[in-house]
Amino acid sequence: MTTKNFTNKTAIVTGAGQGIGFEIARQMALEGAWVLLNDINEALVKTAAEKIANEGGNCYALAGDAADVDFIQHMVDSAVRHFGGLDIAIANAGITLFGDFLNYPVESLQSVMRLNLQGSFFLAQKAANQMIRQESGGRILFMSSVTGHQAHQDLAAYGMTKAALEMLAKSLVIELSPYQITVNTVAPGATLTERTMEDAGYKNTWSRITPMGRPATVEDVASAVLFLVSPQAGHITGQNIIVDGGWTAVSTSPY
Template sequence: MQDIQARDFNGQVAIVTGAGQGIGFEIAKELCIRGADVLINDVDDTLLLNAVTAIRALGGNCMALNGDASDLDFIQQMVDTAVAQFGKLTIAIANAGITLFGSFLDYPVESLQKVMNLNLQGSFYLAQRTARQIIKQQSGGSILFMSSATGHQAHPDLAAYGMTKAGLEMLAKSLVVELSEFKISVNTIAPGATLTERTMEDSSYNDTWSELTPMGRPSVVADIANAALFMVSPRSQQITGQNIVIDGGWTSVSPSPKRKD
């Protein structure tokens, strides 16, 4: 049974955006270890090269494509490249996203456009172009959006970000109507506070979120990847239009960290 589960993504081909490090890297790594062929994307070429090297060292079959996951031409290039390299495309995980903090009362237009373009536009069109390919193949498949606990509960200085994440959950529900007949599931997962290379730049992050999280610690990337892989696996074929929150219980109580002056 363990051997079957260890290779339960044999024959699957996935795109994972924003996979140079953190949650995206962990998802891509686990997909490869469990048998999928994966195109991993990141805007940072150095991170991307390091990610591919690390995954291949573990025996995973992956390729890298550097570029902006909000750009429509590049999104199509990712789909075309995955099909050309691996023969098909069955899974897309729109992990790339950007968090730009700022007060609602003076939030700059440029920041809003960046958050909207990557978090919403990039995810929307990756799903669209992936769905077109899956329909052409008549293979069925899975699409996963990366929401956030802040799409469920208000958080200081994250009105724009939270809005985009809540929007992704509504997008997943909407696509049930349009894509279920083609055997394409569309879901979201919503991480809460998670230890990544980026969040650990704040030396107080672990202590702060250990205190605020009912389970006593922030998530680690494996917690998020476990949920992501379940939602795109054969075990969840009857689940679509749904969301899983992975936050150690934070959204049930929702205390905010103290503001830093």
């Protein structure tokens, strides 16, 4: 049973063509929100929007590069044009490029920082300015990772960006709280998605080393996100929720 917590609320969710982003957008739409779905893959995001619409959700697909500052402004403008305003911005789009630190190429570092940090920073900036103009508060959420808390082999660059997002959320508390805009992060651990399931041993490995006995589902992560951007979390800001079945408590290596 849905709660309709998001009736008459408008949200942007980046990286929503599949996986965690799709499930966030889906759950929010089914709880009454108008959702602008973004993904760089046009076919993927259109299919995602169709799936949500077929379940009764109200959404609009907009393909494009979530790291491009001009496109980010276009997303905000599109949400306002289609739905009348913007209440929630979820910077879910990100890229993971594995690599040994001693040989990590400049191009990979730039790609990871461009999407994970630049895209998130400027979505928050553009969304916050729109929310301030509306004078009705709002919610901003960054997608972090357990790799921002615990070292993980070959993910120095990625983990650095995720830790930075959590610091960004804390920093924005100072600037955005006077406008009743909250900023929080969710840090998923191992999660079953279309991408991770391409690894035949992924589920078994993470089931073995996760205290709760299984990796997260996209529903697990989306539920934490929806709470933080809901009316019930109006006095929570600058915080992070780790969704990892207890893995960071023990930090057993998958290797």
